[in-house]
Amino acid sequence: xxxxxxxxxxxxxxxxxxxxxxxxxxxxxxxxxxxxxxxxxxxxxxxxxxxxxxxxxxxxxxxxxxxxxxxxxxxxxxxxxxxxxxxxxxxxxxxxxxxxxxxxxxxxxxxxxxxxxxxxxxxxxxxxxxxxxxxxxxxxxxxxxxxxxxxxxxxxxxxxxxxxxxxxxxxxxxxxxxxxxxxxxxxxxxxxxxxxxxxxxxxxxxxxxxxxxx
Amino acid sequence: xxxxxxxxxxxxxxxxxxxxxxxxxxxxxxxxxxxxxxxxxxxxxxxxxxxxxxxxxxxxxxxxxxxxxxxxxxxxxxxxxxxxxxxxxxxxxxxxxxxxxxxxxxxxxxxxxxxxxxxxxxxxxxxxxxxxxxxxxxxxxxxxxxxxxxxxxxxxxxxxxxxxxxxxxxxxxxxxxxxxxxxxxxxxxxxxxxxxxxxxxxxxxxxxxxxxxxxxxxxxxxxxxxxxxxxxxxxxxxxxxxxxxxxxxxxxxxxxxxxxxxxxxxxxxxxxxxxxxxxxxxxxxxxxxxxxxxxxxxxxxxxxxxxxxxxxxxxxxxxxxxxxxxxxxxxxxxxxxxxxxxxxxxxxxxxxxxxxxxxxxxxxxxxxxxxxxxxxxxxxxxxxxxxxxxxxxxxxxxxxxxxxxxxxxxxxxxxxxxxxxxxxxxxxxxxxxxxxxxxxxxxxxxx
Numbered sequence: 001x002x003x004x005x006x007x008x009x010x011x012x013x014x015x016x017x018x019x020x021x022x023x024x025x026x027x028x029x030x031x032x033x034x035x036x037x038x039x040x041x042x043x044x045x046x047x048x049x050x051x052x053x054x055x056x057x058x059x060x061x062x063x064x065x066x067x068x069x070x071x072x073x074x075x076x077x078x079x080x081x082x083x084x085x086x087x088x089x090x091x092x093x094x095x096x097x098x099x100x101x102x103x104x105x106x107x108x109x110x111x112x113x114x115x116x117x118x119x120x121x122x123x124x125x126x127x128x129x130x131x132x133x134x135x136x137x138x139x140x141x142x143x144x145x146x147x148x149x150x151x152x153x154x155x156x157x158x159x160x161x162x163x164x165x166x167x168x169x170x171x172x173x174x175x176x177x178x179x180x181x182x183x184x185x186x187x188x189x190x191x192x193x194x195x196x197x198x199x200x201x202x203x204x205x206x207x208x209x210x211x212x213x214x
Numbered sequence: 215x216x217x218x219x220x221x222x223x224x225x226x227x228x229x230x231x232x233x234x235x236x237x238x239x240x241x242x243x244x245x246x247x248x249x250x251x252x253x254x255x256x257x258x259x260x261x262x263x264x265x266x267x268x269x270x271x272x273x274x275x276x277x278x279x280x281x282x283x284x285x286x287x288x289x290x291x292x293x294x295x296x297x298x299x300x301x302x303x304x305x306x307x308x309x310x311x312x313x314x315x316x317x318x319x320x321x322x323x324x325x326x327x328x329x330x331x332x333x334x335x336x337x338x339x340x341x342x343x344x345x346x347x348x349x350x351x352x353x354x355x356x357x358x359x360x361x362x363x364x365x366x367x368x369x370x371x372x373x374x375x376x377x378x379x380x381x382x383x384x385x386x387x388x389x390x391x392x393x394x395x396x397x398x399x400x401x402x403x404x405x406x407x408x409x410x411x412x413x414x415x416x417x418x419x420x421x422x423x424x425x426x427x428x429x430x431x432x433x434x435x436x437x438x439x440x441x442x443x444x445x446x447x448x449x450x451x452x453x454x455x456x457x458x459x460x461x462x463x464x465x466x467x468x469x470x471x472x473x474x475x476x477x478x479x480x481x482x483x484x485x486x487x488x489x490x491x492x493x494x495x496x497x498x499x500x501x502x503x504x505x506x507x508x509x510x511x512x513x514x515x516x517x518x519x520x521x522x523x524x525x526x527x528x529x530x531x532x533x534x535x536x537x538x539x540x541x542x543x544x545x546x547x548x549x550x551x552x553x554x555x556x557x558x559x560x561x562x563x564x565x566x567x568x569x570x571x572x573x574x575x576x577x578x579x580x581x582x583x584x585x586x587x588x589x590x591x592x593x594x595x596x597x598x599x600x601x602x603x604x605x606x607x608x609x610x611x612x613x614x615x616x617x618x619x620x621x622x623x624x625x626x627x628x629x630x631x632x633x634x635x636x637x638x639x640x641x642x643x644x645x646x647x648x649x650x651x652x653x654x655x656x657x658x659x660x661x
Contacts, residue, residue: 061471062503063234066227102372102409104434107467107503152506154335154575155361155407158369183506183575184335201504 003034007043010075014047017067019074026078036079044072045120052118056203065114091122093145093213096138098126099182100159105152108182108202112148115202116209121146132163136170143175146209148199150182157184161193177212181205215444221276221284226438229278229285230468233436236275237475240267248473253514253607254557256319256600261522268481268523269293272437277490280434281441288489296489297528303494303564305356305456306401307426310392312355314495319525319562320600324593327353328567329585330388331360332535333406333430334574338364340627343639345388347582347631349395350639353589354582358567359388359404363577370407377413381405385417394637402427403458403567411445418455428456428494435461436469437482439490447491459486459493460535465512466503476500476516481523488530497567499535505618506573507539509550511611517554518561525562534558536569536588541624542579543645546614547571548652551584552591553610559595560603566592571624578626583641583649590653594660606659 006028013021022044029039051068054060097113099106106128113125124142126134130149139147147167151157160180167173177196180189190198196212199205241247244263255261272293276285303314305326314326329348336344341362348357362384364370370380384407392400402423408414414430417423431446433439443459450457461483463469465476480498487496500517502510508517517534524532536554540546551569558566566588571579595603614621624630625645633639641649 058504062466062468063231063471066231066468070231104409107435107464110468111503152575153361153409154363154577155370156372156409159372183573 001028001032006034006039007046010039010043011047011050014044014068014071014075015050017064017071019071022071022075023078026075029079030082036082040076040079044075048072048118052115062111062114065118069114069117092120092210094122094142095146095148095209096124096126096135096142096144097148098130098135099128099150100156100163101129101131102159103151103153103156104128106150108152109150112181112199112202112205115206119206119210121209132159132166135163136166136172139167139176140170140172146177146179146212148179148181148205151180151184152182154184157189160185160195164194179205179208179212217286218279218282218284218444221286223284225283226278226280227468229275229438230436232275233271233469233479234471234475236271237478240270240478241474243267246474246478248512248515252604253511253518253553253611254560254600254604255515255519255522258522258526261519261526264477264481264519265523265527267478268485271478272482272485275437277486278438279440280438286490293485293489300529301494303456303531305426305428306399307424308399310397310399310401311426312401314531314564316529316531317525317562317564319522320560321562322596324596325559325563326355326565327585327589327592328356328358328403328533328565329354329582330357331406331580332358332568332570332574333404334360334570334580335363335577336360336580337577338362338367340578341384341387342391342636343631343633344578344580344627345391346394347639348580348585349391349397349400351582351586353586356401356403357388357392359384359402359406360580361406372409377408377410378416381408381413381417385422389422404430411442414446415449418449418453425453425455428458431457431459431491431493433459433461433483433486433491435463436467436479437486443491451492456494458495458497458533459491460497460499462499462501462535464501464503465516473512473516476512477519477523480516480520484520484524484530484532485528488528495531495533495565497533497535499537501537505539506537507550508535508537509539509554510618511615514553514557514607518557521558521561521563531564533565533567534563535567537573538569538571539573539618540571540621541576542571542581542584542627543630543648544622544624545648545652546617546622547584547624548587548649549610549613551588552656553607555588555591556595556598556603556607559592560598560600576623576626578628579624581627581630581641583645587649587653591656594657598660602660609659610656
């Protein structure tokens with residue numbers, strides 16, 4: 001099978017969210033001694049971008065993107081051990097995301113996390129109701145490039161201000177960028193608390209994250 | 215509770231994906247299909263299919279406890295034996311006691327109207343006036359509390375004892391609003407401010423939230439729960455309190471990609487409320503992921519179908535939250551309310567709650583006048599059949615369908631009311647004129 005055919009199969013497997021097909025292709029890649037990094041970056045990732053584009057246009061729902069991501073993950077599990085140490089998967093940046101403490105809403109944030117992954121970011125999603133301390137510790141541990149916090153309730157958004165302060169106290173604020181989002185927040189709020197940017201939705205978040213990465 | 219500790223362990227994302235995939239299968243199995251056009255479906259077979267699908271979803275996927283990461287499985291028998299059990303629902307006290315009937319589809323009795331900010335953001339400064347404006351409306355038969363933004367001018371530190379103090383201040387102000395309006399005993403629902411169960415429960419007393427004032431137990435969305443809900447459930451059951459369980463499934467979120475799936479999940483969550491949470495009634499507030507509003511086309515269809523499914527197959531009271539996108543004192547806010555109230559009334563909902571503007575996040579976008587509008591539209595809609603209701607909603611929807619991307623921000627409470635004293639807060643002339651104009655317009659759609 002030619003490399004081109006394998007890339008097409010890999011892309012389609014992810015696009016259709018077919019985990020078994022994705023695994024089958026991955027095994028072919030190993031059997032035929034092809035470069036796994038190439039197939040991931042040009043095959044599977046192309047499938048993620050296709051489904052991500054359709055999601056942006058609201059032609060497929062979010063679960064379709066999540067299913068595609070599962071197929072991609074399955075493929076990477078198979079290929080991962082075969083990636084030469086000197087190579088690495090292209091990553092746009094490391095992002096730590098979470099819904100701020102006290103707030104249990106997280107669907108918007110999960111959409112943002114998914115679209116970050118589609119765009120090649122390495123995302124650690126801390127979940128919902130995340131203490132500020134956890135954001136700071138994780139950002140330090142992972143040497144994060146971006147820390148994003150979401151708040152859907154005006155009663156919890158003060159946590160985003162505290163996060164800025166705690167990142168500064170921890171001495172890591174200048175080594176990363178911060179992003180705020182969630183229905184309670186605005187660009188004015190981001191400016192007020194010293195966050196680097198505000199993102200209105202997942203599309204805006206990816207755009208601004210790429211700008212922040214330079 | 216035992217299963218929350220010992221049930222099958224899984225990741226939350228697995229639970230979400232299981233719901234999505236199972237709903238897809240169930241739609242095929244039961245031939246549940248949304249035509250993309252209807253707003254108020256009157257197909258009883260379809261409604262019954264949605265109910266069967268919801269039962270199956272609940273049995274197969276279960277309820278996920280986020281605290282323990284385990285699944286609570288319900289078997290068909292324990293669900294079936296609970297469905298038709300009957301409890302009377304009376305809310306409020308003294309002269310303000312209200313008997314809430316279980317309505318049928320196309321029931322001539324209008325739903326009970328619950329005004330107030332419904333958990334939406336309310337400034338400390340305007341907190342009394344906003345709730346007073348709801349309490350003064352004769353149409354309003356109860357008030358759903360708002361979330362007070364500050365305490366003594368400062369942000370309320372979440373998960374701190376300050377939440378309890380804020381919750382008490384909130385409840386006392388709401389009670390005062392009822393007294394000033396001459397409506398001692400008016401039902402309160404909430405509280406709206408807390409995030410922790412201690413702050414929810416601290417207001418549970420005869421002075422503030424009595425057993426006749428349904429207190430909120432917010433089930434997590436998409437068939438989930440957590441320990442915070444169990445703390446409240448056990449507390450309320452021990453004290454014989456009425457409590458409501460609310461859920462706002464998200465259309466376009468990780469579990470629900472299609473309108474059909476939303477109808478099934480909304481119905482399943484209603485069953486969850488009765489069978490697992492044991493609440494006095496269920497309040498549904500499905501929203502669209504893109505806008506956080508409850509007035510989008512798919513939401514209307516799915517919520518109305520779910521209401522129909524529940525009415526026909528369960529003995530249980532249901533309510534609906536109105537998360538409007540536009541702000542108060544705008545035509546769009548009134549249109550959104552009308553579209554929802556017509557569908558809810560005809561589809562058999564028992565209580566309508568709100569509405570709140572600016573998705574509840576814009577501060578002070580709640581008014582008694584909006585609740586008055588909701589109540590009067592609901593009263594008129596009680597005379598409609600499904601076909602006429604669907605036609606009317608279609609015409610109303612056209613008035614705001616293209617405005618989701620840039621809804622009018624409207625005016626916060628203090629800009630569309632004249633507050634002259636703690637006894638007097640009247641809508642401005644501009645606001646009243648808008649109310650009358652839109653009401654007259656909607657009335658024409660009923661002919």
